[in-house]
Amino acid sequence: MDKQLYMNGEMVRGEGNVRRILNPSSESTVATVYEASVKQVEMAIQAARDAFNDSSWKEDIEERTNFLLRIADTLAERREEFAVLETENTGKPIREARLDVEDSVNCLRYYAKLVKDQQIEETDQWDGSTSRIKNVPYGVTALIVPWNFPLLLGIWKIAPALAAGNTIVFKPSELTPLTMIKLAELMKKCALPDGVFNLVIGDGQTVGQTLVTSEEVDKISFTGGTKTGRTINEQCARTFKRVSLELGGKSPLIVWDDANIDQAVEWTIFGAFFNQGEVCVASSRILVHENMYKPFIKKLIDKTKKIQLGNPLKEETEMGPLISKEHLEKIESFIQLGKEEGATLEVGGERIGQKGFYLTPIIFTDVTLEMAIVQEEIFGPFCVIQSFSSEEEAIKLANGTKFGLAAGILSKDLARCERLADRIQAGTIWINSYHTPFVNAPWGGFKQSGIGRELGPQGLAAYSEPKHINLTPKLDKLGWYRF
Missing domain, CATH: 3.40.309.10 (Aldehyde Dehydrogenase; Chain A, domain 2)
Structure with missing residues (x-):
C-alpha cells in the first residue's frame, strides 16, 4: 500500500523521497514508504488550520473526549497487531512493545477524563466584576517524535494536544513511521473530523524544517537530541512560536x-x-x-x-x-x-x-x-x-x-x-526502582534536557494557554475624566 500520508481525512501517497524501512533484526525490508514533499507538508498545515478555524473541535469537549475513548478502545482491541509492527520496525523485544501499546491506551483514556473534569476558574473581584480563567488551545500544533518509542511518545503528545482542542500535523521519525501510519487509519475509522490530525512522513531537513518555520504552526513539541532541540528553539524564538522540548539525558x-x-x-x-x-x-x-x-x-x-x-x-x-x-x-x-x-x-x-x-x-x-x-x-x-x-x-x-x-x-x-x-x-x-513513567505525573528535564513537561496535568497545560475574561454585569459611568 502506497497511501501512507494522512491529510484532511484521507490517506494519500507521498510525493517526496521513497524510503525502504528495514527490520533491524533481519535487515529485510518491512515496507516502502513514500514521504511527503514540502508542498504536501504545507497542505497538511493548511488542513489543520482550516479544521481549527472552521470546525467545532476546539469548542466541543464532549466530541474530543468521546473520540479519545473510541481510539483508545480500538487500539486496545488491536494491541497485538500494533506490538508486532512496532517490534518489526524498531527491533525492541515484543514484550516491551506490548507495554508500549498498553501505556498508549492508558494515556488516551487519562487525557479524555482529565479534560472532561477540567473546571473554569472564577473569582469575584473587589470592584464587583468576575474574572473567568479558561484554558484555550494554541491552534495548529506540530508534533515531532524520535525512533525509539514511535507509538508511545507519539501518543504522549497526540492525546493532550487533541484533548486541549488543538489540531495536529504529526511527523514520526523517518526510520519508524509504521505504527503511526496504522494509527492514522484508525483515526479515520473512529470518525475524527477531517483535518484535525494529519500525518506527514520524511526527514528533518525537509518535513521537520517546514513545520518549524511555518507561520501557520502555533506550537512545536519535539522529542529528540539536544543539538536538534537547540536549533528548533532558536528558530521558534524568531516568531515567538510556542515550543516544548524533551531532549537528551545522561542519567x-x-x-x-x-x-x-x-x-x-x-x-x-x-x-x-x-x-x-x-x-x-x-x-x-x-x-x-x-x-x-x-x-x-x-x-x-x-x-x-x-x-x-x-x-x-x-x-x-x-x-x-x-x-x-x-x-x-x-x-x-x-x-x-x-x-x-x-x-x-x-x-x-x-x-x-x-x-x-x-x-x-x-x-x-x-x-x-x-x-x-x-x-x-x-x-x-x-x-x-x-x-x-x-x-x-x-x-x-x-x-x-x-x-x-x-x-x-x-x-x-x-x-x-x-x-x-x-x-x-x-x-x-x-x-528503589527505575524507568517507569506514570501517566498522571510530569515527564521532562532540567538544564539541557529540555523545556516544559509531558504527561500529567502539566502535559495538558503544555497544549493550551490561559485566557482571562473579566465580566462587569452592567455598564456604568466611569467618572475618571472631568467631562
Whole structure:
C-alpha cells in the first residue's frame, strides 16, 4: 500500500523521497514508504488550520473526549497487531512493545477524563466584576517524535494536544513511521473530523524544517537530541512560536552499600539496557558506593553476559538489535573513544549474528567525570561505572553533566534517598526502582534536557494557554475624566 500520508481525512501517497524501512533484526525490508514533499507538508498545515478555524473541535469537549475513548478502545482491541509492527520496525523485544501499546491506551483514556473534569476558574473581584480563567488551545500544533518509542511518545503528545482542542500535523521519525501510519487509519475509522490530525512522513531537513518555520504552526513539541532541540528553539524564538522540548539525558543511578546487591544489579541492568539502552532516561552512569564497588562490578558483568539477545519477536528475547547500521557504528566509535580516553572496557561491544544490528551490552570502568563517554549521550547499551565515598561526592557526580532528565537511587535508608532526591538536578527521580513513567505525573528535564513537561496535568497545560475574561454585569459611568 502506497497511501501512507494522512491529510484532511484521507490517506494519500507521498510525493517526496521513497524510503525502504528495514527490520533491524533481519535487515529485510518491512515496507516502502513514500514521504511527503514540502508542498504536501504545507497542505497538511493548511488542513489543520482550516479544521481549527472552521470546525467545532476546539469548542466541543464532549466530541474530543468521546473520540479519545473510541481510539483508545480500538487500539486496545488491536494491541497485538500494533506490538508486532512496532517490534518489526524498531527491533525492541515484543514484550516491551506490548507495554508500549498498553501505556498508549492508558494515556488516551487519562487525557479524555482529565479534560472532561477540567473546571473554569472564577473569582469575584473587589470592584464587583468576575474574572473567568479558561484554558484555550494554541491552534495548529506540530508534533515531532524520535525512533525509539514511535507509538508511545507519539501518543504522549497526540492525546493532550487533541484533548486541549488543538489540531495536529504529526511527523514520526523517518526510520519508524509504521505504527503511526496504522494509527492514522484508525483515526479515520473512529470518525475524527477531517483535518484535525494529519500525518506527514520524511526527514528533518525537509518535513521537520517546514513545520518549524511555518507561520501557520502555533506550537512545536519535539522529542529528540539536544543539538536538534537547540536549533528548533532558536528558530521558534524568531516568531515567538510556542515550543516544548524533551531532549537528551545522561542519567545517574546511585547504588548505596546498604542495598541488596543482587537486586541492585538487576535494577542496574534494567535501567541501563532496557530497550537496548535506546531510552532518553537510560541510567547510563552507575555510581556505586566504594564499599560495594568491586563485588558489584563482578556481579554486574556476570549477569550482563547472560542477557538473551536474539529475535525480538520471540518471547524469551531480552534485548533486540539497535535501530540501524549507522547507529551501531556510532556506538562502536564511542567504544573506541572510551579506550583512547583511558577507560577500561569490562565487557560487551561485540557484534553477533550474520544479520541484524546486534551489539552486546557495554560496561566501562576506570572513568572520570571529564571523559566524553561520561558526558555525552550515547543512546545505546552502554554504561559507565564510578565509585563514590560520601553523599556530597555522589551529588557532585550525579549533577556533573549538562543534562538533567532523570536519576535513580537504590538504598534502604529512605531519609538519605529523600535528601539526595532534593539535591539532584533532574526532572524525574526514582527511589528503589527505575524507568517507569506514570501517566498522571510530569515527564521532562532540567538544564539541557529540555523545556516544559509531558504527561500529567502539566502535559495538558503544555497544549493550551490561559485566557482571562473579566465580566462587569452592567455598564456604568466611569467618572475618571472631568467631562
